[in-house]
Amino acid sequence: xxxxxxxxxxxNVAEGNPLTVKxxxxxxxxxxxxxxxxxxxxxxxxxxxxxxxxxLVKGSYGFEAExxxxxxxxxxxxxxxxxxxxxxxxxxxxxxxxxxxNRLAFGKGNQVVVIP
Amino acid sequence: xxxxxxxxxxxxxVTGKKxxxxxxxxxNHEYMSWYRQDPGLGLRQIYYSMNVEVTDKGDVPEGxxxxxxxxxxxxxxxESPSPNQxxxxxxxxSLSRAEQPQHFGDxxxxxxx
Numbered sequence: 001x002x003x004x005x006x007x008x009x010x011x012n013v014a015e016g017n018p019l020t021v022k023x024x025x026x027x028x029x030x031x032x033x034x035x036x037x038x039x040x041x042x043x044x045x046x047x048x049x050x051x052x053x054x055x056l057v058k059g060s061y062g063f064e065a066e067x068x069x070x071x072x073x074x075x076x077x078x079x080x081x082x083x084x085x086x087x088x089x090x091x092x093x094x095x096x097x098x099x100x101x102n103r104l105a106f107g108k109g110n111q112v113v114v115i116p
Numbered sequence: 117x118x119x120x121x122x123x124x125x126x127x128x129x130v131t132g133k134k135x136x137x138x139x140x141x142x143x144n145h146e147y148m149s150w151y152r153q154d155p156g157l158g159l160r161q162i163y164y165s166m167n168v169e170v171t172d173k174g175d176v177p178e179g180x181x182x183x184x185x186x187x188x189x190x191x192x193x194x195e196s197p198s199p200n201q202x203x204x205x206x207x208x209x210s211l212s213r214a215e216q217p218q219h220f221g222d223x224x225x226x227x228x229x
Contacts (some may be wrong), residue, residue: 004158032215043120043206043220044159051215090158096214101166102147103174104218106158 002027002095006107014115019081021110023074023091032094033074034104035065037087044090050074061085081114088112118143122207122221129197130229137192137224139207145219146212148190149174150182152203153223159206165190166212197228 003026013019025031032051036044048059055067065076074091088111092104120141129135141148149164151174161174165184179201181193190209194201204225208218 034217036220041222043222044208044218045220046217049215049217094214101164101172101174102210102212102214102216102218103149103161103164104159106151106160108156108158 002031002093002105004091004093004105004107006089006091006110008110010111010113012113012115013081015083016080019076019078019085019112019114021076021089021091021112023076023107024072025074025091025093026072027093027095029095031074032096033065033067034092034094035059035063035074035076036090036092038090038109039087047076047089081112083114083116086112086114118219120207120209120219120221122205122224124224125222126225128227128229131198132196135194135197135226137194137205137207137226139190139192139221140188141190141207141209141219142188143209143219144187145209146187147218148184148207148209149218150180150190150192151206151208152176153206154203162192162205194226197226199228202226202228 005024034049035047050067058064091107150162151159163182165171207221210216210218
């Protein structure tokens, strides 16, 4: 079964400082990994994904994530956080070998608070 | 504009009164899915559909029904709602390939009294 762990409930960071949101995963095969962001009263918005290739992937709004197979991690990073980055962040994994259901297994989410 | 539209956005109702949450997408996506979001649990899949007339259960299907008569629409039906179905619900759609990201609606907050 596929699963995701986001160990921290909330991440506090000062504006302008680097932001890291942690994610580890468990799947039986090679994973498809995604990060989504959720702003208040809105649905989830896609940020970036790792399917194959370069372990460092770049996404929307200056975010990037690094895939580490040996540590089964896919941490989200941003070099310089903005107050507008304050939101709920979800990591998700898809095992490509589980048939036609494009089901994503989500972590519980991390609330990011960027302090001015 | 590409979007997934859910209605209603908010609903307060009582136990046992049948309700339907509609979901419509304008991207000609084959795959559609319903999730519920609960604090500390992330999103859990309720039902999914790989195409018209093709639906199947997700992780938490009890108490829910779906239908997929048209490609664009994927309604979620609660035949006899109960308080434990109070939650935030999201509809999502994507192209059928697994590497494609899903597009989410803005959510429907249901309160069952």
